[in-house]
Structures are given as C-alpha cells and as structure tokens.
Amino acid sequence: MQTIIIGSGNVAYHLVKAFKQNNIEIHQIFGRNKAELLKISTEFNIPFSTNQLEDAELYIIAVSDSAVENVSELIKNENALVAHTSGSLPMEILKGNYRKASFYPLQTFSKTKNLDYSKIPFFIEAENQIDEKSLFELASIISENVETSDYERRKYIHLTAVFACNFVNHLFARAKEISDSQDLDFNYFIPLIDETVEKIHHLEPKSAQTGPAVRGDERVLKLHEELITDEEHLKIYQLMNESIKKMYQ
Amino acid sequence: MQTIIIGSGNVAYHLVKAFKQNNIEIHQIFGRNKAELLKISTEFNIPFSTNQLEDAELYIIAVSDSAVENVSELIKNENALVAHTSGSLPMEILKGNYRKASFYPLQTFSKTKNLDYSKIPFFIEAENQIDEKSLFELASIISENVETSDYERRKYIHLTAVFACNFVNHLFARAKEISDSQDLDFNYFIPLIDETVEKIHHLEPKSAQTGPAVRGDERVLKLHEELITDEEHLKIYQLMNESIKKMYQ
Numbered sequence: 001m002q003t004i005i006i007g008s009g010n011v012a013y014h015l016v017k018a019f020k021q022n023n024i025e026i027h028q029i030f031g032r033n034k035a036e037l038l039k040i041s042t043e044f045n046i047p048f049s050t051n052q053l054e055d056a057e058l059y060i061i062a063v064s065d066s067a068v069e070n071v072s073e074l075i076k077n078e079n080a081l082v083a084h085t086s087g088s089l090p091m092e093i094l095k096g097n098y099r100k101a102s103f104y105p106l107q108t109f110s111k112t113k114n115l116d117y118s119k120i121p122f123f124i125e126a127e128n129q130i131d132e133k134s135l136f137e138l139a140s141i142i143s144e145n146v147e148t149s150d151y152e153r154r155k156y157i158h159l160t161a162v163f164a165c166n167f168v169n170h171l172f173a174r175a176k177e178i179s180d181s182q183d184l185d186f187n188y189f190i191p192l193i194d195e196t197v198e199k200i201h202h203l204e205p206k207s208a209q210t211g212p213a214v215r216g217d218e219r220v221l222k223l224h225e226e227l228i229t230d231e232e233h234l235k236i237y238q239l240m241n242e243s244i245k246k247m248y249q
Numbered sequence: 250m251q252t253i254i255i256g257s258g259n260v261a262y263h264l265v266k267a268f269k270q271n272n273i274e275i276h277q278i279f280g281r282n283k284a285e286l287l288k289i290s291t292e293f294n295i296p297f298s299t300n301q302l303e304d305a306e307l308y309i310i311a312v313s314d315s316a317v318e319n320v321s322e323l324i325k326n327e328n329a330l331v332a333h334t335s336g337s338l339p340m341e342i343l344k345g346n347y348r349k350a351s352f353y354p355l356q357t358f359s360k361t362k363n364l365d366y367s368k369i370p371f372f373i374e375a376e377n378q379i380d381e382k383s384l385f386e387l388a389s390i391i392s393e394n395v396e397t398s399d400y401e402r403r404k405y406i407h408l409t410a411v412f413a414c415n416f417v418n419h420l421f422a423r424a425k426e427i428s429d430s431q432d433l434d435f436n437y438f439i440p441l442i443d444e445t446v447e448k449i450h451h452l453e454p455k456s457a458q459t460g461p462a463v464r465g466d467e468r469v470l471k472l473h474e475e476l477i478t479d480e481e482h483l484k485i486y487q488l489m490n491e492s493i494k495k496m497y498q
Contacts (some may be wrong), residue, residue: 010459065466088461088469106437108444108459113451119440145440156431159473163424163482164438165445166460167489168417173454173496175412182405188355189413190450191368191394195357196414197446201439202362205422210259210357211415212337217314220337224408232492233412239488240416243481247422 001134004028004054006071007062008036010109011085015062018117018142020044028054031063056080058138060103061094069093081131087158090151091125101126103135104154105143108165117142123149123157174233181229206247213244250383253277253303255320256311257285259358260334264311267366267391269293277303280312305329307387309352310343318342330380336407339400340374350375352384353403354392357414366391372398372406423482430478455496462493 003024005012008031019026029048031037041048055077062085063071072094075082082094083101091100102125107115122139125148126132132148139146149157172193176186199208212220221241228234252273254261257280268275278297280286290297304326311334312320321343324331331343332350340349351374356364371388374397375381381397388395398406421442425435448457461469470490477483 064464065461065469088472106441108441108448108457110448110452110457110459113444113448115444119443121437121440145437147437153431153433155472155476156427157433157437158469159476160424160428160433160438161441162460162473163420163427163485165441166458166462166493167420167485168442168445169449169454169458169460170489170493170496171412171416171420172449173458174492175409176454178405178412179409182402184402184406184409188370188394188396188406189409191370192355192357192410192414193417193446193449194368195362195364196417197442199357199359199362200418200421200442203359205418205425208357208359209415209418209422210359211411211418212314213415215313220314220407223337223404224411227404227408232495235488236412236416236492239484240419243423243485244415244419246481247419 001058001138002027002056003058003060004030004056005060005062006030006053008033008040009063010111011105012062013040013111014107014109014115014117015060015085015105016040016044016046018115018120020046021117022141024138024141027056030054058083059098060085065089069095072096081126081134083126083135087123087154087161091127099127099131101131101135102149102151102154103139104149104157106157106161108169118144121145121147123147123154125150125154171236174236177230178228178233209244209248211244213241214248216245250307250387251276251305252307252309253279253305254309254311255279255302257282257289258312259360260354261311262289262360263356263358263364263366264309264334264354265289265293265295267364269295270366271390273387273390276305279303307332308347309334314338318344321345330375330383332375332384336372336403336410340376348376348380350380350384351398351400351403352388353398353406355406355410357418367393370394370396372396372403374399374403420485423485426479427477427482458493458497460493462490463497465494 026046037048059082065086068084078097080098082098083103094100104123106121120143124135179186275295286297308331314335317333327346329347331347332352343349353372355370369392373384
C-alpha cells in the first residue's frame, strides 16, 4: 500500500521509524515544518514536501488533534484511505470524500527516545471491514498488539492513558522540584520509581499501594504538610492523600 | 555484629532476606505477629520470639512509624546500637539508654515481590562516627548505593518518595478504575507505563511531559471531563491539569 505520513512531530517521527524498521515503504512525508521534515527525510531517506502532497493509497495524519481537521482537507484523492492517529478524535473529523479510519498507537513519544515498537498497542477503526483488515495487517507488521476499537472505546483508552502516563510524569516532575529544593540527587529515586512500576506487572495497583495515607499515618501526613512550601505541591499532596484514603476506607 | 531485626512487615521481611542473601547473620527476629514471624523464621531459618528479646549488638526496628517509640522501649541493653528504618522519624524517637541510629532503605516493599537489593539507596545516620561507619559498612554489603543523611534531609527524601511512588501508584489504581469501567484490559497500558518511566532515565521529567494539558488542548480536556463520572477522578483530573499548565506557562 503506497503510504504517505503527514506530520513531523513525535508521533510522525516514530511512525516513520517503525515503518522503515519493518521495511514498509513510505512514499512521502508531508507537513508544514520544513526543518523537522528535512531531519526525518535525511535520517530515513524519504522524500518530503511542505506544499505538494503526492497521490497515495493511504494517508496517515499524525499531527496535533487541533490540526487534524484542517490537514485532512488537503487530501483531494477520493480513492484513498485516510487515517488519523488521535485517541480523542472520531473518524468523522476527517473532511473529504475518501474512506476514513483511525490508527491510534497507545504510547508516549519523544523524538530522542528509542522505542520497541513491537510492544505498542495499536487501536484500529475504519468505515468498512476491508480497510479495517488492511490497517490491522499493517499495524501487525509493526506491533504484536493490535486491536480494533471504536471511538467510544478509544476515548476511554486515551483518558486512562492521561492518568497512567501524563499525570504520572507530572508527579515525577513535581517530585524532582522537591528533591532539587534540597539538593538531593533525583537518581536516588530511580530504583524506587522502577520498582513502583515493576510491581504493577505482578500486582493490582490497588493492592500494591504503600505510604502514609493508606496506612492512615496522620503524623507523617501532617509532618509532610509542614515541610511543603509550594502551593501547587500542597494541593497535590492533600488531594492525592484524600483520594487514597477514600479508596481504602 | 550480632543483629536482631524487630518487626514482621514488608520492610522487616525484605531486610531479613537481603541480610541472608548476603550472608549477614541475624540472631533473632522479634515482634508481635506470631504468624508472620513464623513464616519469616521458617523461610530463612532464623529464631523468632514474640516475648523474649535476646541480647545483641545491633537492633534494627522495622515496624510502622507509630509503633517505633513503644517498641524501642523494650530494648534494655545499654551497650547496644539501635536503628529505626523510617524516613520520617528522628533518631530521638528511640527511647532507651543505648546508642541511636537510623537505617533507612528508600524503596517500596511488598512481601510477594522479589527485589534487587543492590540498587536500593540506604540512608544512614548515627549519634557517633564509629556507629555511622559500621552501619554504612553493613548497608554497603547489601547495596551499592549508601549515603549518610541527617533527619532534615531524610524527611525530604521521604516526601519526594511519596510523590514519586505512593501517588504514582495511586494514579495507576485510579487509571485502572477507568479502564475497568469500560472493560478495557489494563495490560494495554503496561507498555505506556513502562515507557513513561523509562523516559525519565534519560530525560528530565519536566522535558518528558506529554498530553493535552501541556499542549494546551482545551478540546480534549473538556471531552475528558465529560467522560468522567467519578467525583474523585474528576478532582484529580482537574487539579493535575491545572498543575501541569502552571508548570509550563
């Protein structure tokens, strides 16, 4: 299937890389950001353009959610299949007389970070079964973990991911502010963080809970509140502890 | 050094195991919970007691914070060194005419989960340099990562750990509630969670942030709020997003 990837951000970069690693040809990468497109084009030896979108059988739109609709209007090829990569957009956001689909990789992507694509779950949706099957097969070349999923389900997958990834990373960032404030090396906490995650490979997160709130240790909770000088830290501290207490009461 | 470990919970269990794995002899394990002591005693072939605390050179008190003071009063041996394992207690909580210390392993412990003890940071404090040196050497047999740390520093280490471990695990538990509510297999999210943590081995957590809040994607934030039916989930969702926005504004 002749394929064009639209976008030059983290998701586009890693899709291109995953495709190339698995010998799936990419006909063109297309987008607005010439500098980023040039980098990807050079690294993977793929033609790019900022203004001339080539003809293809499949277009994968890997741009920010807010840009998907506008970008989708650039595709005039009515014989094409067009898929977006968003967890929180319906297929109908795609505006054109082509066949519509969604091709959603559940992962957090940073350009500088290598990934094992075989483990990434892909969630596929298409307007017809033939397209669904072909996208399923395409994703299956990259990943061992491919499912079909409609928009309703995809929205909840994305919401869960925000809790389990985006919020978790933010806690790491806030934790680092605390350790930085005392000149503590954040590397002290890496084995703890690794183990926190390793645990939930084997235990239900609810059963793996430790810490003062689940023990009901009010002395430590009060001690910590006295240590915290940052208003945002205190809000997080209090809300998370209240939530833990409620879960186990 | 003839050593007794007091306690039969998660920390006591793993200290006993770490000591045994490194051929450090334990003279006795002592505590209130006979069933748990018996299990540890049987697994590691160490005498236990619930009422007859033997004489030893070193007592390590690995019980819950709220029990440390009372337990410390049971030790009548004035020639002993007594260390607690708490991140949030001063040495002075120990009530007896013996030499006092702290022996704090920074990790989250569950009995059913194996651990690589060599990676666990230990933070040591003692009233005199000789005791500090001997506890440092003891911890160094178990771990490659031993530091001295006074109470002020230890409190902040513990506070950071609560954000980076206890709160993170709670987010996993809340995320699982969301995925369970839609019959989504939580295993879908394991590669995402693994990568979220793998990233901060290489990137500053602040630079690794992804998700709708850091992108300022108000449409997705609103969409998610409409999906959330649980009051606790909504409070966490809103507070974490506000905190992310403030960090990057």
